[in-house]
Amino acid sequence: MISFILNDEEIHTAEKPGSTLLDFIRYRAHLTGTKIGCREGDCGACTVLEGQLKAGRIEYRSIVSCLTPLGNAAGKHIVTIEGICTADLNPAQQALADHEGTQCGFCTPGFVVALTGHTMEYQPSEPEAAIESMSGNICRCTGYKSIERAAITVSNMLKTKNPDNPIGWLVSQGFLPAYFTAIPERLKALGKKTDTGVAAKTVIGGGTDLLVQRPDEIAETEPMLLFDRKDLKDILEENGHCIVGSAATAQDIMQSTLMRAYFPRLKAFFFLVSSEPIRNMGTIGGNIGNASPIADLVIFFLALDAKVHLQNTRTDEKRIVPLRKFFLDYKKLDKQPGEIIRNISFPIPDKNTHLNFEKVSKRTTLDIASVNSAIGINMQGDIIHNAHVALGGVAPVPFYLEKTSSFLAGRKPDLDTIREAYGLLAGEIAPISDIRGSKEYKSLLARQLFFAHFAELFPKKICDRELLKLL
Ligand SMILES: Cc1cc2nc3c(=O)[nH]c(=O)nc-3n(C[C@H](O)[C@H](O)[C@H](O)COP(=O)(O)OP(=O)(O)OC[C@H]3O[C@@H](n4cnc5c(N)ncnc54)[C@H](O)[C@@H]3O)c2cc1C
Ligand code: FES
Ligand code: FES
Numbered sequence: 001m002i003s004f005i006l007n008d009e010e011i012h013t014a015e016k017p018g019s020t021l022l023d024f025i026r027y028r029a030h031l032t033g034t035k036i037g038c039r040e041g042d043c044g045a046c047t048v049l050e051g052q053l054k055a056g057r058i059e060y061r062s063i064v065s066c067l068t069p070l071g072n073a074a075g076k077h078i079v080t081i082e083g084i085c086t087a088d089l090n091p092a093q094q095a096l097a098d099h100e101g102t103q104c105g106f107c108t109p110g111f112v113v114a115l116t117g118h119t120m121e122y123q124p125s126e127p128e129a130a131i132e133s134m135s136g137n138i139c140r141c142t143g144y145k146s147i148e149r150a151a152i153t154v155s156n157m158l159k160t161k162n163p164d165n166p167i168g169w170l171v172s173q174g175f176l177p178a179y180f181t182a183i184p185e186r187l188k189a190l191g192k193k194t195d196t197g198v199a200a201k202t203v204i205g206g207g208t209d210l211l212v213q214r215p216d217e218i219a220e221t222e223p224m225l226l227f228d229r230k231d232l233k234d235i236l237e238e239n240g241h242c243i244v245g246s247a248a249t250a251q252d253i254m255q256s257t258l259m260r261a262y263f264p265r266l267k268a269f270f271f272l273v274s275s276e277p278i279r280n281m282g283t284i285g286g287n288i289g290n291a292s293p294i295a296d297l298v299i300f301f302l303a304l305d306a307k308v309h310l311q312n313t314r315t316d317e318k319r320i321v322p323l324r325k326f327f328l329d330y331k332k333l334d335k336q337p338g339e340i341i342r343n344i345s346f347p348i349p350d351k352n353t354h355l356n357f358e359k360v361s362k363r364t365t366l367d368i369a370s371v372n373s374a375i376g377i378n379m380q381g382d383i384i385h386n387a388h389v390a391l392g393g394v395a396p397v398p399f400y401l402e403k404t405s406s407f408l409a410g411r412k413p414d415l416d417t418i419r420e421a422y423g424l425l426a427g428e429i430a431p432i433s434d435i436r437g438s439k440e441y442k443s444l445l446a447r448q449l450f451f452a453h454f455a456e457l458f459p460k461k462i463c464d465r466e467l468l469k470l471l
Pocket of ligand 3: 101102103104105106107108138139140141142
């Protein structure tokens with residue numbers, strides 16, 4: 001039995017936990033404002049909000065309901081477009097209408113829900129963040145500028161929002177219906193009533209890979225649901241290491257105070273990963289478990305030489321494997337039946353450790369990489385003490401460049417080093433031609449991204465003009 005609150009109504013359902021929240025919303029609850037576009041997380045027409053009690057307050061995030069296993073709704077407040085309707089158009093709807101941000105209207109509920117999610121954040125609104133909140137929504141009609149103007153209008157309306165009590169403020173201003181104020185108490189009373197399928201064969205995090213790849217099969221399963229496991233969520237420091245729980249999402253990592261303190265440019269790196277709703281759902285455990293050769297989070301953590309902590313759910317046995325050794329071949333992991341990833345860990349970087357992440361894809365957001373790369377460099381004075389270089393899209397697995405990384409250790413980050421290191425890198429990789437680019441194009445990108453790391457990390461030592469001499 002899965003229990004949750006859908007808009008203002010308490011739901012208790014015996015539907016399969018692997019079926020989609022979208023199908024429940026449309027075909028069981030008959031709320032047809034939530035649209036079906038792609039069923040692959042790409043269009044945002046099915047966007048809903050997921051509200052959850054965290055540290056004594058309710059937090060809302062946008063998610064795509066087409067990739068959300070119904071079981072992941074348990075114990076939460078799910079909000080569809082119908083659930084944010086007030087007596088008149090709410091201000092987000094009105095702004096879209098005023099700025100002619102809606103034409104055929106198919107995408108509009110998704111945009112309104114995503115933008116409303118932005119208004120509910122516990123922080124002041126910035127116009128860029130209001131626009132970014134809709135990064136997972138596609139419109140075929142308007143050309144986006146009118147939608148962006150509507151987002152800016154809404155952001156400006158939030159100037160007097162009380163960031164400590166956004167929901168109360170939004171209700172008082174007619175953004176949200178009054179029932180929202182009672183939701184935290186109702187969720188407490190509801191508890192989290194679902195079986196997380198401990199002995200199940202199929203493991204699901206956010207579902208953003210699995211429900212694209214095998215939706216019909218998953219819909220019939222009783223999967224092991226890891227997304228809301230509290231013991232797998234934390235991001236914390238322990239014995240000189242940072243531990244990231246496998247159920248932490250890309251957005252959790254991006255917003256983690258700890259991670260942002262270690263990596264000041266983290267936000268800019270993670271903006272390149274999918275879109276806001278997919279980042280709200282996709283976990284680090286899923287990014288590793290899916291074993292895609294272009295997995296962005298894996299590439300990032302390879303540059304930190306992270307370790308994978310596994311636990312066998314049948315025998316309780318635990319073991320630790322370096323992330324760089326975890327990928328055996330295309331989609332093949334060093335993982336035994338019954339094992340799950342509990343967390344990953346990496347040594348806490350000191351002030352001499354520098355990290356850079358680069359990604360080239362056909363579009364800036366909501367697109368997977370043609371080639372991505374990250375480098376972690378620890379300096380001792382002018383000398384590279386150690387380096388970890390990772391490249392995606394150039395091998396059957398997310399690739400850790402052993403030879404290039406060890407070559408860099410003990411050298412100065414100058415043009416000679418970069419030239420020689422690139423020679424090794426070119427010998428280590430073996431890209432193939434596929435839908436994301438020809439092997440020649442990917443080799444070219446690998447070189448450019450490798451050079452870009454040095455231009456970014458050592459701008460005073462290596463200028464772009466000098467790097468051009470290496471081409
Ligand atoms: C529209 C869209 C855009 C995307 N863009 C990007 C992008 O830009 N960059 C990128 O890297 N990815 C992208 N992805 C892919 C996906 O979002 C990520 O790989 C995400 O991190 C997967 O996490 P998940 O929790 O949703 O995985 P799930 O789908 O739940 O699981 C994926 C696999 O991992 C296994 N698994 C999950 N958790 C564990 C665990 N704890 N232990 C063991 N196995 C586990 C599952 O069994 C499954 O085999 C995109 C996906 C979509 C739909
Ligand atoms: S239907 Fe397109 S994102 Fe869900
Ligand atoms: S208004 Fe037609 S798809 Fe956006």
